[in-house]
Amino acid sequence: MFWSVIAANKRKTVLLIVLMGFFLISSGSMIGMALADAQHPYAAGLIGAAAAGAVWVVMLLVSLFASDSVLLGLTHAREVTRDMYPQLINVVEEMVIAGSLPHMPRIFVVDDPSPNAFAVGKSPEKSCICVTAGLLALCDRDELQGVVAHEIGHIMNRDVLYMTVAATMLGSILFISDMFVRSFRYTSTTRLASRSRRAGGGAAGPLLIVSLLLAIIGPILARVLYFSISRRREYLADATSARLTRYPEGLASALEKIGQSPVMLSAAPSAVAPFYTVNPYRQHISSGAFATHPPLSERIQILRAMSHGAGYTDYLKAYARVTRRRRALLPPADLTERGKVDIRQASRDGCSAPATRAESLRRARDIIRALNDFAFITCACGLRIKVAPEYPKDRIACPRCSRVHSVQRSGAAAVGSVLSASSAMGAPAAARVVCPDQGGGHPSERAVQEARFVPGRWQKIACEICGHGYEISPRFSGKRLVCSGCGAVIRFSRAAGQGGGSSDISA
Amino acid sequence: MKCPQCSDILLTLEFDRIEIDYCPGCRGVWLDAGELGILLERDGKEALLLSAPGSVRRKEKKRACPICSRGMEKVLMTGSDVLLDECPSHGLWFDGGELSKILEAECGDRGEEDRTGGLARLLDEIFTPGKEERT
Ligand SMILES: [Zn+2]
Ligand SMILES: [Zn+2]
Ligand SMILES: [Zn+2]
Ligand SMILES: [Zn+2]
Ligand SMILES: [Zn+2]
Numbered sequence: 001m002f003w004s005v006i007a008a009n010k011r012k013t014v015l016l017i018v019l020m021g022f023f024l025i026s027s028g029s030m031i032g033m034a035l036a037d038a039q040h041p042y043a044a045g046l047i048g049a050a051a052a053g054a055v056w057v058v059m060l061l062v063s064l065f066a067s068d069s070v071l072l073g074l075t076h077a078r079e080v081t082r083d084m085y086p087q088l089i090n091v092v093e094e095m096v097i098a099g100s101l102p103h104m105p106r107i108f109v110v111d112d113p114s115p116n117a118f119a120v121g122k123s124p125e126k127s128c129i130c131v132t133a134g135l136l137a138l139c140d141r142d143e144l145q146g147v148v149a150h151e152i153g154h155i156m157n158r159d160v161l162y163m164t165v166a167a168t169m170l171g172s173i174l175f176i177s178d179m180f181v182r183s184f185r186y187t188s189t190t191r192l193a194s195r196s197r198r199a200g201g202g203a204a205g206p207l208l209i210v211s212l213l214l215a216i217i218g219p220i221l222a223r224v225l226y227f228s229i230s231r232r233r234e235y236l237a238d239a240t241s242a243r244l245t246r247y248p249e250g251l252a253s254a255l256e257k258i259g260q261s262p263v264m265l266s267a268a269p270s271a272v273a274p275f276y277t278v279n280p281y282r283q284h285i286s287s288g289a290f291a292t293h294p295p296l297s298e299r300i301q302i303l304r305a306m307s308h309g310a311g312y313t314d315y316l317k318a319y320a321r322v323t324r325r326r327r328a329l330l331p332p333a334d335l336t337e338r339g340k341v342d343i344r345q346a347s348r349d350g351c352s353a354p355a356t357r358a359e360s361l362r363r364a365r366d367i368i369r370a371l372n373d374f375a376f377i378t379c380a381c382g383l384r385i386k387v388a389p390e391y392p393k394d395r396i397a398c399p400r401c402s403r404v405h406s407v408q409r410s411g412a413a414a415v416g417s418v419l420s421a422s423s424a425m426g427a428p429a430a431a432r433v434v435c436p437d438q439g440g441g442h443p444s445e446r447a448v449q450e451a452r453f454v455p456g457r458w459q460k461i462a463c464e465i466c467g468h469g470y471e472i473s474p475r476f477s478g479k480r481l482v483c484s485g486c487g488a489v490i491r492f493s494r495a496a497g498q499g500g501g502s503s504d505i506s507a
Numbered sequence: 508m509k510c511p512q513c514s515d516i517l518l519t520l521e522f523d524r525i526e527i528d529y530c531p532g533c534r535g536v537w538l539d540a541g542e543l544g545i546l547l548e549r550d551g552k553e554a555l556l557l558s559a560p561g562s563v564r565r566k567e568k569k570r571a572c573p574i575c576s577r578g579m580e581k582v583l584m585t586g587s588d589v590l591l592d593e594c595p596s597h598g599l600w601f602d603g604g605e606l607s608k609i610l611e612a613e614c615g616d617r618g619e620e621d622r623t624g625g626l627a628r629l630l631d632e633i634f635t636p637g638k639e640e641r642t
Contacts, residue, residue, distance in 0.1 A: 113541025134541060261544065358524045358545045365526075369519075383633065386519035386526075388508070399520065399529055400633055 002157055002330060005236060009158040013165050021056045028052020060165075067164040068120045068128050077108035077130045078371040083419060085109065085364075087141060088148075092129060095149045098244040099156055105129045111368035113361060115139070115258045119151040119160050127155045133368060137361035138261065139254050142347055146241050146251030153240025159233045231294050235329055238299055239315035246310040246344040252303035259296045298322065311341035363418070370414040377405045402482045402489060451490050463488060510535055511570040511579070511592070511600055522633045528573075534603035536630065537573060543598065546626060572597050584609075584627075601630070610634055 032048020033041045062070060082089045089107060096104055101124050108130040115135040121127030129151045131144075139147065154160050242248035305318035312335055319329055366386070370376070373389040381401035394407050410417075451461045462469045463483040470481065470490075481490045508517045508528060515532035525546060528537040569578035572594035579592035579600060589608050592600040601609070609627045 113539055113544075358549070361541065361545070362521065362524060362526070374519075382522065384521035386521065388516055388519070391516045391518070396518065396531070399518075399531070399534075400522075 002236060005233075005330070006156075006158045009162045013162045016162070016166060017060060021053070021060075024052040024056045025049045028055075063165045064122060067122065068126070071120045071164070072108055072128060072130065075110050075112075075130065076372065077110045078368050079106055080109050080367070080371075084367050084415070085136065088131065088136060088144065091141065091145045091148050092152075095145065095152045095244050098149070099152045099240070101127075101152065101155065103127075105152075105155065107131075109133060109136070109364065109368050111365050111372065113137075113365070115254075115261050117147050117151055119154050120164060121155065122161045122164060123158075124155050127160065129155075133361060133364035134261070135254075135258075136364040137357050138257050142245070142247055142250035143254035143257065145245050146247070146254050149241035149244040150237045150251060152244060153237035154233065156240060157233065157236060159237065232329065234294050234299065235302070235319060238303060239312050239319075239329070242303060242306060242310050242315055243312055243341060246341060247346065248303040248306045248310055248315075248343065249346065252300045255296055255300050255303075259300075306343070309341050310343045314341070366418045367415060370418045373409055374414070375407045375409045376414055376418065377407070379403055379405065397482045399482070449488060449490050451492055461490065463490060508537070508573045511537075511573050512602055517573070520633060523629065525629055527630070527633065530603075534606060536601045536606050538599045538601070538626075540594075540596065540598045546629070570600060573600075574598070606630065606634070 026049075028051055029045040029049035032051070033045035080088070085107075088109075092107055093104065103125050105119070105121070105127040106129075108128055110130060110132045112132040113134045115132060115138040117129070117131040117135055119127060119129050129148060131147070135144070135147065154163075238251060241251045245251070302315070302318045302322045305322050306314045308314055312330075316329055316335075319325075366376070369386055375387040375389075375391075377385040377387065377396065377398075379385060379398040379401060380403065381398060383398055383400040385396060385398065385405070387396065387407050389409070391407065395404055396407055397404050449464050459472050460469060461472060472481075480492065482488070483490060509515070510517055510530035510532060512535055513530065513532045515530050517528040517530050517537060520527050520529050526539065526542050528539070530536070567581065567590070569581075570592050571577065572579050574597040575594065577594065579594045582591050582593045582599075583589065584591060589601075589605050591605060592602075594600075610631055
């Protein structure tokens with residue numbers, strides 16, 4: 001445990017809350033005064049300050065009491081159990097014991113193909129670890145353990161407390177200045193014009209400039225403050241990871257794989273970015289004061305330079321050697337390590353052949369989808385259809401063979417069926433089919449109707465069987481359409497003479 | 508996820524361990540960067556056959572990436588005039604017309620050199636079943 005780091009994180013959190021409160025309230029009052037009528041600038045300033053203060057209090061309460069649910073909600077993470085991801089749960093348990101955390105964190109998985117992980121929670125008692133489906137698919141056991149231990153490190157060092165508060169505060173600043181910029185754009189065209197004509201307003205001009213400056217500098221300041229601080233903590237979490245796993249190569253190789261992965265973190269909201277093991281926006285913000293994370297190559301190099309042991313002292317030595325930085329990562333008083341920590345043997349199970357990777361990504365994502373209320377349909381033609389909960393209709397025609405299926409959302413049962421289906425993986429898709437078979441049959445035996453299609457303009461047609469209507473875009477160049485109401489095939493003959501619709505699936 | 512063209516809700520289709528997202532409204536197809544990665548690993552570089560991104564200037568309106576909603580770049584599939592939309596971080600979008608072009612090319616050129624690569628083959632397999640019976 002790095003006591004000075006923990007204390008510093010707590011201190012910084014309080015300082016940040018106070019500073020942000022001051023900043024929000026003063027800019028709120030300025031904005032209020034700038035936007036007010038010339039007669040009552042101070043009353044409006046007070047109202048602005050009160051509004052900003054209210055926002056601050058709400059943000060503070062949220063960041064201290066509901067931050068984990070907000071952050072996990074933003075990323076659509078789902079809590080998982082041992083039967084879904086046994087290896088993940090085991091690895092977390094081992095690291096919790098190694099780090100002697102008072103509580104087992106809750107474990108979440110995000111449906112995201114890009115490999116990454118983060119932790120949230122204001123104390124070790126109430127923490128959550130979140131990994132992406134992509135990470136589970138990419139990493140073997142040692143690598144997963146390295147990443148999980150890095151997150152445990154953040155929890156132990158109270159980094160997540162500070163980051164949670166900072167993320168919420170940053171969000172509120174951006175929100176307020178955004179509101180200001182919008183209202184300024186609006187009033188500058190209307191009210192300002194009339195005000196300057198009356199030549200009144202007194203302090204309105206300078207006030208406007210000051211508050212405009214605030215609105216510009218505020219977000220930059222908040223970002224610099226928040227991003228620049230989160231770099232040292234990454235090194236320390238890496239050190240903790242090496243120490244807890246006694247195997248620095250695990251994290252090093254995970255980071256390397258993550259760095260080479262072509263996939264970016266998709267739906268991650270920017271406020272969550274600093275939480276991740278690896279910056280999800282690495283292509284856009286790569287270095288400098290705006291980088292939330294030290295360069296990956298450097299982190300990997302340090303971990304690989306730990307050839308003599310896996311202790312904190314070994315990490316610090318490697319850090320000094322690789323980065324050539326004079327300033328130590330930690331004050332010497334924090335190093336209470338006694339004796340030497342040996343590096344353990346690799347426990348590689350070497351299971352990341354392409355086929356199994358595709359499969360485990362599929363499985364990892366399907367479980368999360370089932371938890372998120374997707375419906376799963378396996379068609380007799382071998383196609384699996386996964387229907388999002390937002391999908392409005394309750395019947396679907398298979399895009400491959402046009403069989404019509406009804407969409408049934410089975411909730412918890414879907415998770416079970418995904419689990420059992422994926423344990424039976426290996427059989428070819430068509431052999432595992434469960435077909436509801438409504439109006440099935442080979443596509444060539446299905447009802448086919450003809451419709452005239454005039455390219456170059458919008459037109460409406462209706463299915464002769466079920467009456468379902470379609471608007472056909474002028475750019476539509478297909479030769480047939482499968483009615484999503486009944487599954488019948490509507491075949492188009494081209495009016496403009498460019499070849500009749502002769503070749504369709506049954507041709 | 509919503510269709511970048513007609514904002515219908517996309518359906519996720521899995522075939523041969525690859526997933527695509529399909530718009531039932533306009534028959535467009537979204538291929539996630541994660542799936543592209545798997546295709547790349549499995550079938551090698553020729554699976555994708557994309558020319559350099561951003562190299563095509565077209566008047567066609569930019570579509571928004573269904574994941575990050577930034578404007579996507581227009582890219583050409585090598586050896587064809589199929590124009591795709593690409594978000595460099597998130598994936599590829601084939602609109603309905605482009606998809607049927609690929610499928611037609613596949614049906615027409617069968618027997619000749621297969622220049623459209625594994626990606627087109629996959630799409631062809633998904634959307635035209637019973638090919639074995641035809642040949
Ligand atoms: Zn980290
Ligand atoms: Zn089917
Ligand atoms: Zn119909
Ligand atoms: Zn669409
Ligand atoms: Zn995107």
